[in-house]
Amino acid sequence: MKDLQKFIDKLDTLDFKDMYENDFFLTWEKTDDEIEAVFTVADALRTLREKNISTKIFDSGLGISIFRDTSTRTRFSFASACNLLGLEVQDLDEKKSQIAHGETVRETATMISFMADVIGIRDDMYIGKGNKYMHEVVNSVTEANRDGVLEQKPTLVNLQCDIDHPTQSLADALHIIHEFGGIENLKGKKIAMSWAYSPSYGKPLSVPQGIIGLLTRFGMDVVLAHPEGYEVMDDVVKVAEKNAAENGGKFTITHDMKEAFKDADVVYPKSWAPFGAMEIRTDLYGKGDFDGIDKLEKELLAQNATHQDWVVDDEMMKLTKNGLDTLYMHPLPADIQGVSCEHGEVTAEVFDRARDSLYKEASNKPYIIAAMIFLAKQKDPQAALKALLERGKARHFE
């Protein structure tokens, strides 16, 4: 199969040996080669599946999911990725467990991992918590593996934390790569990562942070746009600035949506909560001050309401490089004006035109997750891909 060989050849040019038996927390903790290896394996696995060739590398084994927030697409993406590789998903539903009985993270992490090859965690609600929790889990299972308690160390896949949303940003980046015909074509392209109005408040910061932290490394001209007061985490802004400087790209912040959209090759307008407010919210939650949380929520909704003009309509799209044809992105679900809400992030005309593209963007996520697992579990991924091809087992018996 010619297509597959192309991906294997690409992998041969990359250095990603440190991904083996490693974990995936934040994209900016990975080298450029490692990031490109994820894209390449994702496309290779998709190619095999489309050719009806089984990509099961596990005959048995569990993929554990821990969702500390509701989820549809990430839940199904993780389940799909595990299933594609031969792992059975077992959800740790904390309400059905004894975790409330004073058990430590270390203990729970070990107890669920005796036959786990992967742990996927979504924990994005409180600043300073989610990523930290994932590290606690990884430290626990690493120690348990080292001490002979676990036969294998499950690999962690960050399914969204307070800092980054790597499976989303990588799926998004892969979509841009596909749309622009190769990672090398991203250089110099302008992307507007913009805040947009939503009638709900408190949407995670991990999406804009993930985007500016990732796309700046491809030499893109990344513009972060938001009303004053909707700043993202300062540490991630520094990552974006450093990436841009090192990769010949640009990173700027503006408070003018139109300026951001002007001549943009890609627009990514999406609501998020101000980082400062989320820090306050985390403190209030820590103190159990639920009245304070309610009050904060009302203030934020009122503040949001003053920015209902941050909506993407055809007029806004016309400011971009290719007008109505410019690539419009969103992690979904979007707040569609006149459909799911009175005022929202985007008008139905813009959304409807982009629908197929948005759904294709989302379709990358299962493959990105599977690629992360594959690279953490296979010592020689190129050989494994070749072996899967040679084994030639049909996914669907025909």
Place this chain on the structure above:
Amino acid sequence: MKDLQKFIDKLDTLDFKDMYENDFFLTWEKTDDEIEAVFTVADALRTLREKNISTKIFDSGLGISIFRDTSTRTRFSFASACNLLGLEVQDLDEKKSQIAHGETVRETATMISFMADVIGIRDDMYIGKGNKYMHEVVNSVTEANRDGVLEQKPTLVNLQCDIDHPTQSLADALHIIHEFGGIENLKGKKIAMSWAYSPSYGKPLSVPQGIIGLLTRFGMDVVLAHPEGYEVMDDVVKVAEKNAAENGGKFTITHDMKEAFKDADVVYPKSWAPFGAMEIRTDLYGKGDFDGIDKLEKELLAQNATHQDWVVDDEMMKLTKNGLDTLYMHPLPADIQGVSCEHGEVTAEVFDRARDSLYKEASNKPYIIAAMIFLAKQKDPQAALKALLERGKARHFE
């Protein structure tokens, strides 16, 4: 294996090519040959499993279930069918998802389907809703497949809607076929599909509707019996009348349970709610008028209570063709008088005598669901059955 060949030979005489890559909504949307193909493949799959031969046609892939009402037997039947064919069940628990956040059916359907081969839906609570919702789902994934978003189109299995309950009625019909020694022996046999008293109200109409809509096509003498005011959906009555006319059978409605039972070869007594009341209930629900729903519920319970004499006891059974030996059917669980309630659908003496038969009736459901999937997924089902036999992989390694 002689048995399997018999089923393959039968399939060779039937035309069911339109089932490939198609969906299963209502039995009366399928041809007689298609219905018989379902029975035949169900029995073929059972034969293979009983011979300890694996029937996995999928090496990986997901079977999505969406249950909008509590369920035990249908949930386990769907899980069993998927497992039998090699698909892993992933339940879309709408409470754990972000569907409430204004997401459209089209979007959710696509987002969960990237690696889904089947979607099973139970949505039977509101008149005019469930079947419509299933069509929305199918239209969405069909479009997404056509537009290149989905690599495969998952097939829909209607696990019960407001109109029909095809996996139930086909499992029931297959039981009758087994009991009477062949589909050709159903001609002229009388079945009493009768209302019976239950202390609860609002039981789905899809069971009686499914039965009269299906069994009339085998040339049976189908009698629908219920107290005045417990009419079923008029459209389905018309289907039953048309079927009877076309197939040399009979379809009559009576308000006298004894008349229905007289000389019946099969009795199927079961509670349901009046269609008219369910329409009112749907309207009240749409308006959010929960006081109105409570009031309606009380009225219906009071109305039900005037019909406590609609119970199957030995006296009633003695009116039938074979007396106490006549085939008594129920989709389970039944309201058993003196066991689960004071007054109910059936006395313990009748139920206990029929128990094994009732459980065998239920045992068909996983195979019926698996057959629906098999026929939608295999281009050449006869060849696939032969290939499974030749592959000869043990289900349980011995």
Place this chain on the structure above:
Amino acid sequence: MKDLQKFIDKLDTLDFKDMYENDFFLTWEKTDDEIEAVFTVADALRTLREKNISTKIFDSGLGISIFRDTSTRTRFSFASACNLLGLEVQDLDEKKSQIAHGETVRETATMISFMADVIGIRDDMYIGKGNKYMHEVVNSVTEANRDGVLEQKPTLVNLQCDIDHPTQSLADALHIIHEFGGIENLKGKKIAMSWAYSPSYGKPLSVPQGIIGLLTRFGMDVVLAHPEGYEVMDDVVKVAEKNAAENGGKFTITHDMKEAFKDADVVYPKSWAPFGAMEIRTDLYGKGDFDGIDKLEKELLAQNATHQDWVVDDEMMKLTKNGLDTLYMHPLPADIQGVSCEHGEVTAEVFDRARDSLYKEASNKPYIIAAMIFLAKQKDPQAALKALLERGKARHFE
């Protein structure tokens, strides 16, 4: 593989033919040979998995779990065991089912079992209920299999009942066997199964009962220690006495924790509720007297609070045979003083020193469960182990 042969040779010396197509309720219903077969198969399956050899004996099939109490480790142990053998777990979530609608145990048990090879049940909350419920389930599926309703009889694994917790006690015993270098080395070793203080009340009796009912058969010197009023079930005390008498061991009860710890080779300190109080609680629950239950709970907590000195600290450990190095056991999660509570079962210094050992103890549980299933499902387990080795399928494709 030399290691595996050792286990096969051991099995050749044991008589466990009655385990085939049987169930696992209580350890004392099994012979010594049968118990040793469980240990041996557990270690054999672990050996195969550690050598990356697949132990799937099922190509498809369901493992049903019914948890009538929250659970993390038992839930994951059961899921791991099923996955290891090739069964897909399907949880019967009674809240999502129609069981409340007056369905009998017999009916539910049959309806979920059409393609079930195993049913694992945890039901430990009410005295006289859990074990009885498991027998009802087994009687139902046995009858359904005999009557031709079920193609196979699922085997029951008791995941904890009101009387015994066999998967826990066998995992514990296997840990002791590993630590002492063989089952033959347990003879004469002293174990202190001791009550310890916990700020919660009502912890299951099945752990201490399981331990005294099992370890007395290896000729150990088993001391059960608890404050007056915290008696365990009398029937199990009789089992322990009988076992000790028959196997050259000792079984004594003391109300002095120090006396129990003195010169002990193993200590197992853990909170539990008084049997008498649990009987009263079951009666109150049966009457729906929730005020009475609240009152009882307060009384028990007050009674517990008078025994806060029943805590394992270094001073206590120094009384034992090997001082701080003596084997400390617990089923987890433990109430760790100063960590998860102010006063608890054990101090952090004792717990932290034992952590790795405790986690290894827990790691036996998936293998114990898998061994129970294996022995119930394989007619010739030695041949099956050899065949798995010869098949040599990699668990993780490398």
